[in-house]
Amino acid sequence: MLDLQETSKVDIDEFIQIRRDIHQNPELAFNEFRTSDLVAEKLQSWGYQVHRGIGGTGLVGTMTLGNSKIMLVGQVRFQG
Numbered sequence: 001m002l003d004l005q006e007t008s009k010v011d012i013d014e015f016i017q018i019r020r021d022i023h024q025n026p027e028l029a030f031n032e033f034r035t036s037d038l039v040a041e042k043l044q045s046w047g048y049q050v051h052r053g054i055g056g057t058g059l060v061g062t063m064t065l066g067n068s069k070i071m072l073v074g075q076v077r078f079q080g
Helices: 012-024 033-045
Strands: 049-054 058-065 068-074
16 A cells, blocks of 8 residues: 555656656647557656546546555646
8 A cells, every 4th residue: 555655755857857748749739649658657657547538638547555545637638
């Protein structure tokens, strides 16, 4: 079982790297498949169960911690 304290630790450098990667690889509206893949892979590596294909490139990440559930919902749509 995952520990809530462990899951809440933030590696700001990793988030900066992700943001830079996304901005260095722009995608057209409603075709953000690479970005959606990147976000899904990161969520999975952090222990989230990922449900994909929501509205095209959208996804939902869920994590269960004891009796609690954390849910992240997102539509991948970046504009530069």
